[in-house]
Amino acid sequence: MSDLEHTAIERLKAASDxxxxxxxxxxxxxxxxxxxxDVLLHLAEASGIPFEVLHSLTTADAPQTVYHVRDTFRRLENKGIKCTVDKHVQPYGSRITMWNLIPRKLMPPTRVVRYCCSVLKEGGGKDRFIATGVRWDESSARKKNRGALEVITSKKDNSLILSNDNSEDRRLFESCQLKGKRVVNPIVNWKTDDVLDYIESEHITMNPLYGCGFSRVGYIGCPMAGKAGREAEFAMFPKFKAAYIRAFGRMMEERERRGKTANGMRWGHSGVDVFHWWMEDGVIPGQEVLDGFKEI
Structure with a gap:
């Protein structure tokens, strides 16, 4: 067992206790x-701790991701492990989806305003201790703002972030009286190569999208995927492009209904205009598109 694997398993055992x-x-x-x-799940199984599994449904995941989650949950449930899909059902019965969230927020999700993640991906696990696959290697922001152990509160400045998880820090973490979500990030210090090497050595079945050239798997259209990544996603999944254009159209209608048209010129006046602004592809609002490249 490598030092990285040993440390990750010890973190899981401590968090489980x-x-x-x-x-x-x-x-x-x-x-x-x-x-x-997938690596986090494999480590949890290897640790021997009791655990449950939670998947937050974004409603904009690629079919390959949906099937991979289903196959993984089927395998785990056959072992008696409880698996839950958070469908974001509200107390009054309706569900939050990407397609009704965009009109509600009155703006597209961006790298800076990532309401899509906070609502559709990070909202689950309320009043529970959760483990995530967050890693410092993924971005400078995560290196700066995430730790091995965390108590996340509604006010970021009041949260507790511990980069180390030695005995003293664990005692501090457990005795912390802050009201918030407790989180452990067992592989926070792993590099991407460490993850890929572990997947290969342990023969872990990966999402088939990685075999299609994807370097990351998020929801389709995620701004964090970068311009080239999103262009590749929409070329492969054009129905998602059409769904975003419809949602942006409803967003503009809702903005007009509420009298919030200040950004209209920046974004354009239609769902297609907003989509081009969002993709940063240089198409001017209202500009005609050449035959063969017309919008859906």
Whole structure:
């Protein structure tokens, strides 16, 4: 067992013990269907701890991701492990989806305003101790703002972020009286190569999108995928492009209904205009598109 694997398993065991003491319930492994969450899930199984698994439905995941999650949950449920899909059902019965969230927010999701993640991906696991596949290697922001152990509160400045997880830090973390979501990130210090090497050595089945050239697996259209990544996604999944254009159209209608038209000229006046602005593809609002490249 490598040092990285040993440390990750020890973090999971410590978090599991705390979860059982503080919450009287098993640790929750959050599972997206990407490579990091597959490694996290494998480590949880190897650790021997009791755990449950939670998948947050974004409603904009590629079919391959949906099938991969289904296959993984079927395997786990056959072992008696509880698996839950968070469908974001509200107390009054309706569901939040990407397609009704965009008109509600009155703006497209962006790298800066990532309401899509906060609502559709990170909202699950309330009143539970959760484990995630967050890694520092993914971005400078995560290196700066995430830790091995976290208590996340509604006010970021009041949250507790511990980069180390030695005995002293664990005691501080467990005794913390802050009201918030407790999180452990077992592979936070792993590099991407560490993840890929572990997947190969342990023969972990990956999301088939990686075999199609994808370097990351998020929801289709995620701004964090970059311009080239999103262009490739929409070329492969054109129906998602059409769904975004419809949602942006409803967003503009809702803005007009509320009298919020200040950004209309920046974004254009239609769902197609907003889509081009969002993709940063240089198409001017209202500009004609050549035959063969007309919008859906």
């Amino acid at each position: 705390m979860s059982l003491r503080l919450y009287k319930q098993p640790l929750v492994i959050t599972y997206s269907g990407g490579k990091d969450s």
